[in-house]
Amino acid sequence: MASFAVLLSRVSGLVREGVMSRLFGAGSAVDAFIIGFRIPNLTRDLFAEGALSAAFVPTFVDYLHRKSKEEAAHLANLVATAIILLVGLLCIAGIFASPWLVPLLTRNWAAASPDKVSLAVTLTQIMFPFLLLVALAAQAMGILNACNQFAVPAFSSTWFNVGSVVFGLAIGFGLGPRLGLQPIEGMAWGVVIGGALQLLWQAPSLYRSGFRFRLAFDFNHPGLRHIFKLMGPAIIGNASVQVNVLVNTFFAASINDPVRGLDGATSWLQYAFRFMQLPLGLFGVAIATATLPAIGRSASSGDINEFRETLARSLGLVFLLTVPASAGLMILGPSIIGAIYEGRRFEPYDTHQTAVALSFYAIGLAGYSAVKILTPAFYALKDSRTPMYVSLGSIAINALLAWTLVNGLHFGHAGLALSTSCVALFSFLVLFQAMKLRIGGVHGRRLRGVVLKVSVATLLMASCVWVSSTFIAYALGSRFPGRMVDLAVSIPLGLAVLLWCCRSLRVEELSMAARALGGPLLRRFPALNAKLAN
Numbered sequence: 140m141a142s143f144a145v146l147l148s149r150v151s152g153l154v155r156e157g158v159m160s161r162l163f164g165a166g167s168a169v170d171a172f173i174i175g176f177r178i179p180n181l182t183r184d185l186f187a188e189g190a191l192s193a194a195f196v197p198t199f200v201d202y203l204h205r206k207s208k209e210e211a212a213h214l215a216n217l218v219a220t221a222i223i224l225l226v227g228l229l230c231i232a233g234i235f236a237s238p239w240l241v242p243l244l245t246r247n248w249a250a251a252s253p254d255k256v257s258l259a260v261t262l263t264q265i266m267f268p269f270l271l272l273v274a275l276a277a278q279a280m281g282i283l284n285a286c287n288q289f290a291v292p293a294f295s296s297t298w299f300n301v302g303s304v305v306f307g308l309a310i311g312f313g314l315g316p317r318l319g320l321q322p323i324e325g326m327a328w329g330v331v332i333g334g335a336l337q338l339l340w341q342a343p344s345l346y347r348s349g350f351r352f353r354l355a356f357d358f359n360h361p362g363l364r365h366i367f368k369l370m371g372p373a374i375i376g377n378a379s380v381q382v383n384v385l386v387n388t389f390f391a392a393s394i395n396d397p398v399r400g401l402d403g404a405t406s407w408l409q410y411a412f413r414f415m416q417l418p419l420g421l422f423g424v425a426i427a428t429a430t431l432p433a434i435g436r437s438a439s440s441g442d443i444n445e446f447r448e449t450l451a452r453s454l455g456l457v458f459l460l461t462v463p464a465s466a467g468l469m470i471l472g473p474s475i476i477g478a479i480y481e482g483r484r485f486e487p488y489d490t491h492q493t494a495v496a497l498s499f500y501a502i503g504l505a506g507y508s509a510v511k512i513l514t515p516a517f518y519a520l521k522d523s524r525t526p527m528y529v530s531l532g533s534i535a536i537n538a539l540l541a542w543t544l545v546n547g548l549h550f551g552h553a554g555l556a557l558s559t560s561c562v563a564l565f566s567f568l569v570l571f572q573a574m575k576l577r578i579g580g581v582h583g584r585r586l587r588g589v590v591l592k593v594s595v596a597t598l599l600m601a602s603c604v605w606v607s608s609t610f611i612a613y614a615l616g617s618r619f620p621g622r623m624v625d626l627a628v629s630i631p632l633g634l635a636v637l638l639w640c641c642r643s644l645r646v647e648e649l650s651m652a653a654r655a656l657g658g659p660l661l662r663r664f665p666a667l668n669a670k671l672a673n
Contacts (some may be wrong), residue, residue, distance in 0.1 A: 148293075149417040151300035156413045157479045158304050159326065164484030165406035165493070166399075167255045168323040170392075173409050175262025175327060177388055178240055179233060179270040181381045191222075191274060194369035196281040198362055203285055208349060214362040215282055216355040219275060221363065226274045230267045237263040244385070245392045251401050258323070265327040272334035273299075279341040282350060291344045298340045303333030379530040383537040383562065387555045390545045394552055398488060404552040407489065410480060411496035411556065414472075415504065418464045422457070422508050438519035443578055446519075450574070451582035453512045455589040455648040461505040462593050463637050466601040468501040470608055471629060474622040481619070496556045503560025506567040513570040520577065529569050537562045589648060596640035604633040 163169045195218055202211040233240070241260045242249055248256045280292035303326070310318075311325020320328075345352075357363065387408070394404040434453070437445040468475070472494035481490045514526045540561055544554025575581050607629045615621030641649045 148296040148300065149420050151297045153413060153417065153479060155300045155304045156410060158308070160410060160480040160485040160489075161483045163323060163326075164486065165403045165410070165489040166484070167252060167402045168258070168321075169406040169409075170402060170404075171255050171259035172262055172323055172326065173405050174241060174244060174259040174388070174392070176266055176269075176330060177384070178237070178244075178263050179230075179267045181384055191277055191366075191370065194366045195278060196285060198366050198369070199281060200285045202362060212350050213355060214360070215278070215350060216353050217357055217360055217363045218278060218366065219352055220354050220356060221358075222274050222278060223271070226271045230271050233267045233270070234264045237267070244389050246389075247393045247395075247401055255401075258321075261324065262327045265324065266330050269331050269334040272331070272338050276334065276338040276341065279338060279345055283341060283344055283348065286348050288344055288348065291341055295337045295340050299333040299337040301333075302336035303329040305329070306332040375527060375531075379534045382534050383559070386534075386538050386541055387559065390541050390555055391552060394545065394555075396492075396551065403489070403492065404555075407492045407496050407552050408555060410476070410493045411500055414468065414475065414497055415500045415507075418461065418468075418504065419507055422460045422464075434516055435519045438516075446516075447578055447581055450512070450516055450578075451586055452648065452651060454509055454571075454581070454586060456651050457508045457512060458505060458586075458590050458593050459641070459646060459648045459652055461508045462590075463597045463600055463633070465501040465504045466597050467604065467630070467633055468504070469498045470601060470604050471626065472497040472501075473617070474608065474612075474625040474629075477617065478619060478622045478626060487617070492552065495553050499553050499556035499560060501560075502557065503563035506560065506563030506565075509567040510563065510570060513567065513574060516574065517570070517577075522577070525573050525577075526570065529566050529573075532569070533562045533566055536565055589646065592641070592644040592646050596637055596644060596646070599640055600633045600637040603636050604629045607632055 159169060159172075163172075199211055199214060199218075202214050237260045241263055242256060245256055245259060248259075276295060280295060283289075283292045307326035307329020309325075310328045311320065311322035314320070315322055315325040388405070391405045391408055392401070395401055396403050433449045434446060437443075437449055473490060476493050476497065477487075477490045480493065481487065517523070517526050537558055540558035541555055544550040544558055548554065550557065571581070575583070608625050611621060611625045611628060615624055638649075
């Protein structure tokens, strides 16, 4: 159910981006919207869903299991009250500071397009309350997960995507003209309403679980103070990711495209990264579901041999899933993006530029996913410093690469996507070497064998997909029907070739991948499960 919810969330997110692309294209309005959404969204990732979740959930679980449900509910109310006070003040400060914050990220826009800067400021001010709503939604998600309720929280982000689109369109194109709002401002209000729906969707489940919100003030409460204490390292650990995003946003806003000028780069990168989140989210959830509990148990019991074995299998699974996915995104990127985004105001040039960004993002897909395995593995070994140091080191690497690729080599927005991928691969390699030293090896010979076999299978798969895609494009053109035929033929062909190659090469992780991605289905069809295992 969790994997299906993640899939639905990613797909609904793509639908939301598809609506935005067709209505607004990749011009100044979308650039301003992305900047307006990014500032509160980065604060959300840093404080609300990142540090707060990491600090609140284990403390709440401890109160729930070791004390009583009443004391856990009281702690939850204390945290909710603190969120309303502190995050609410941060939202108010952000609204008033937006006229100064936005120009810091959009230095080149001021001279060329002051109206674009003004629009970005307005959109930032509209969307800042989203931070408070999503912080409360993140806390609600933590409470429900602690009570072993996973389906409702997992679907909450889908309500955000659906609500932001439906209400954004209603306000932007229905009420907007009567209220003097631009359509893009209506979409900004849709984001706020979508955040409220994300919270309200979970409220009935909280009520049924026995949790009632009441204002509670006690900043000396030991549980609350413990949460604040834990948030410090979590904020530092997450800060590097947010700093890297801000750095890339700054460089993207300064890119002068030969065709679009200062418009487009920010939008192309956002549209491309949305596609990266689909395989990243799906594979991350699947791998975590299949392997991370076992890693935690073996670390807790002190069984390093089992820990090493499970970690090696997990990383092998990462390479099996992500290396072919990267190749597929590079080859089929124009067809995927054209089929979903292109139309009305999103032009073929936008499709091409977004596909270029997606190709460079795809280079780092294996690194992204592997880090999602290695970082919790360090945490399971009670080592939070190593991932934090690597994360902080990535700031310097990202800034240096971004400046070199954009300003030195003039790679444009593709340089920013490439720098992001290089940072992901750098983080993986450093964490992997540190883990090898920590536990005395991670079955390197077997992992090299997996990488070699998967690379051979991916090469053959990519060749077949490229031939198929090229032939279909030549025969049917690059319009919507041709791209849909390309996807309908090339994707199943690629999967079939990949599956055949992996089975022929006896890639052991194939059966593990089948169980992780299709566990519920395989349980219904034991014969299929046995066939994949052989």
